[in-house]
Amino acid sequence: MKIILKPAFAAGIAFASLTAPVVMAPASAQTVKGIAVVNVPAVVANSNAFRTAQTQRPTTYKAQIDQANTRRQAIAAQLQPLYTQFQTAQQAQNPNQQTLQQTASQIQQIEAAGQRELQQILAPVQLSQAYVEEQINDQLVTAIQNAARKQNVTMVISPDSVLYADNSYNMNQAVLDELNTLIPSAQLVPPAGWLPREMREQQQAQQQAEGQAQPAQQPAAAPVQGR
Structure with a gap:
């Protein structure tokens, strides 16, 4: 059997939170040619x-997860009328572009603020x-x-x-x-x-960069005593 390899290169190991990991090989599999x-x-x-850890985390951090879910629902409820308003205005025969832009801007601001808030809640x-x-x-x-x-x-x-x-x-x-x-x-x-x-x-x-940027302090010169 022949195997074709791409050029390999060294890289740091990064992890992803996988919910569907790749199937493991049978324990009886033997490696070939080193x-x-x-x-x-x-x-x-x-x-x-x-x-x-994945099993324990929802229980240990239940308070934060519940808080995030509640806040997410509140944000969605706040945005829904704006979505409806934007779609209605967009489908009008002569859409008011200024109104559309204002509504879109308001939606984006609420979404961005909500995302920051949810990230802060779920930070732990x-x-x-x-x-x-x-x-x-x-x-x-x-x-x-x-x-x-x-x-x-x-x-x-x-x-x-x-x-x-x-x-x-x-x-x-x-x-x-x-x-x-x-x-x-x-x-x-x-x-x-x-x-x-x-x-x-x-x-x-x-x-380290800040420490190197600070100028070295020169020792004070000793006073000259007259004879």
């Missing part, structure tokens, strides 16, 4: 830590998801390395780099087993003040 394919988002979405929920994913991410490279060593694999690539490969190259299940061993569960609620790694790195870079 090459294996691993679908990282599918492995993460199927991990025990991720799935347990989104932070929880980022916290869980980062904990899994911290163990993922080790899981891939452990699975590769056990199956004598010397190269691991993502499905995006493959044009065709049968299931004998699929190492998803092996990596998933290792990941479940390394991190059987994750903490759902982040500690106070926690920020995702990307934001922490940005803050650190900004602090």
Whole structure:
């Protein structure tokens, strides 16, 4: 059997909250010629830590989710008359363009403000998801390395780099087993003040830049004492 590969390149691992992960390969699949394919988002979405967190989060953050749903319904009720007004004015024989623009502008303002408000309400929920994913991410490279060593694999690539490969190259299940061993569960609620790694790195870079921008203070010269 031949396999055609696209040029692979190193990239950072990014996670998506997948609701329909890719089907895992049978546990009996064996890798071939030291090459294996691993679908990282599918492995993460199927991990025990991720799935347990997805189940627990609606209960832990029920207050925020309920508040967001209530506010979303209120915003929709506020917008509905404006939608009707805009459609009615648009279908008139001689539409008043100024009225249409004013109504459209009002709709856009309410939608934008509502979106910002909902994001603020759901910020703890989104932070929880980022916290869980980062904990899994911290163990993922080790899981891939452990699975590769056990199956004598010397190269691991993502499905995006493959044009065709049968299931004998699929190492998803092996990596998933290792990941479940390394991190059987994750903490759902982040500690106070926690920020995702990307934001922490940005803050650190900004602090370093500000520190370098400050001029070095020269020590004060010692007073000359007369004899």
